[in-house]
Amino acid sequence: MAKEITDRSEDYSQWYLDIVKKAGLADNSAVRGCMVIKPYGFAIWEKMQRQLDDMFKATGHVNAYFPLLIPKSFLSKEAEHVEGFAKECAVVTHHRLMDDPDGSGVIVDPSAKLEEELIIRPTSETIIWNTYRDWIQSYRDLPLLINQWANVMRWEMRTRPFLRTAEFLWQEGHTAHSTKKEAIEESRLIHDLYADFAENHMAMPVIKGAKSANERFAGAVDTYTIEAMMQDGKALQAGTSHFLGQNFAKAFDVKFLNEGNKEEFVWATSWGVSTRLIGGLIMTHSDDEGLVLPPKLAPIQVVIIPIPKPNSVLKEECNKIKQELEELGLSVKVDFDKKKRPGFKFAEYEMLGVPVRIGLGARDLENNQVEVARRDTKEKSNYNREGLGQQIKQLLEEIQDNLLRRAKAFRSDNTHEATTMEEFEEILDQKGGFIMAHWDGTTASELAIKEKTKATLRCIPIEGEKSEGKCIYSGEKSLQKVLFARAY
Structure with missing residues (x-):
């Protein structure tokens, strides 16, 4: 399988595309610039989503959902915002199709033109702040700490799976506060949260900083970013948190009565990370043999492969090991597929980046041991069957730490x-x-x-x-x- 992957040193861009394809992460779609996220790729996103969602909720945020379509007039209300996104917007102009009179299919019904065009959201500040105007009247309504998990569309001419696509999945937080100080603290809190997630879950070291005025989010007063280094030495913006000041509150007339019964404009933040993180994960850790995943985000943390063909005794022992590991909270798969040879399975799970592989054969049963291979270093060792669960759990922690240490060393050297x-x-x-x-x-x-x-x-x-x-x-x-x- 590894022979089907271009060497990084030969063509890094093609290497990346090969990994995405061979590891079954995503596929091209019939819609130009958009991708199909395949089950294994989506499983990685789900683990990211679950962890981030828990982190958001632990800091007092709640989830909501806002419309996909935004009236065009909303984007005109904040000048910098519309200027920043105008060239990327997809526009809905009609609401109905009709049969083509020549019988060749369907066409847009010319009589179904919308009174006002609708924009497929490139980001949701405008529709959300228009809504917040009805939700916020008093300081008692603040802070408002809301996040949404959604898809957005930004028309792209040059696309690459996960890194840059016309449609992508993300989360976007939008918060409202009674003071400037509180809003700045919120934007920095999320900035730190993103850095924590990148380093401690993705094993991807980042540099935290503020964007220059030229690189700020359209409509922001300040933008905080986390920047990661990929294996080709290029930077990847992995997450941003924005202090929006009162710009959107003024644009959408969102005011509140303060404790002194005086009317003020609300202070705002917005922040987000997207499926671009999967691209960052690939390019931070993977090698010429395939995907390499940090254990905390691997859909399968341990795979158990009986050798050569599973008999009843071997099957029973494999299932016992699986149960032991699952009781420790690990995600485990036993591959009993008789159609594939063990060597093919080894290569397959190496391609998928499964952190730990356990091989178990008749001789291992006799010796009360298993063969353990780790994906990050490709080292193999024999582990005693007794207390195997705790040994594997500790090994996964070592792999997680090693991937971060290795990525930090690479960044330092470059x-x-x-x-x-x-x-x-x-x-x-x-x-x-x-x-x-x-x-x-x-x-x-x-x-x-x-x-x-x-x-x-x-x-x-x-x-x-x-x-x-x-x-x-x-x-x-x-x-x-x-x-x-x-x-x-």
Whole structure:
């Protein structure tokens, strides 16, 4: 199976597409730019969704659902917002089809034109804040901490499964607050939550920072981001949290009576992560043999394969091991399929990125042991049958930790510093990866660097030392190094 995957060193882009296809994560669809998420890919998304949902609810958020279709006039109310999304919007203009008079199928009924066109949501700020106007009257109604799990559509010309598709799945939080301070704290809380999820569940290290004014979400006062490094050295924006100020409250006239009985505009945030995280997961950990998954997000954490063909005694022992592991909260599969040889099964589950494989044969039964193979290092060991459950649970924890440690080491080895534009370009062309460099804080310098190198300013890191220097482009004073990289 691995022979069907292009080597990363040969063609990284094709390697990624091969992994998506061979691991059965997604498929092309009949709709240009959209994908079909296959059951195994969706199982990974469900595990992400479940964990994030628990984290949201633990911090006081609740789920709701808002319409897919948004009146066009709503997008006109916040100028920066409409400008940011106008070129990506899909528009519904009619509400009915009719038989084609020439009998060749159906056509749009010209008499069924909508009075106002509807936009398929690219994001839901406008429809939600129009709704919040009816929900919020007093400080007693605040804070309003709402999240929705939904699909959105942003028309894309160049697509890649999970990383960039016209339609994708995500969650979007939209919260309302009585004070600026509380709204900023909310946006930073979610920023930290996303970083926690990325590192401790995805085993994907991230750099937390704020976006430049040029890179902020359309309509936001501040955008906080988590940036991850993929194995080709490119950056992936893995999640964003936005402090929206009072922009949307003013656009949709959302006011409340404060405790002093005075009317004020509400303060707002929005935040989201999407199925793009699956792309990040693939590109952070996988290898030339297939998918590599961190145990916390693997749909199957342990697979048990009897060798060579299961007899009644072997079957019974496999099921006993499965039960023992499931009682510890692990997701386990026993593969009794007689149509496939053990070697084929080994390759299949390696391709699927199953963290731990247990092999059990007649000789293992005699010796009261099992053969255990770990996906991350491909190491094999014999484990004693007694206390196997706790041993496997501990091994899964070791694999989770090792994947994060390995990804951090890769990022460290591929993060560089540049003090001049010449050095910056040389690093990008010869090494790639992340570059920390001084920037003067102007959009003009930022865009000039992007035009010259195709590297974007990924974020202004929140953590790390502040140090004065000179901008690599303009030579003007800079107070802090920022993160540049070529990106997805």
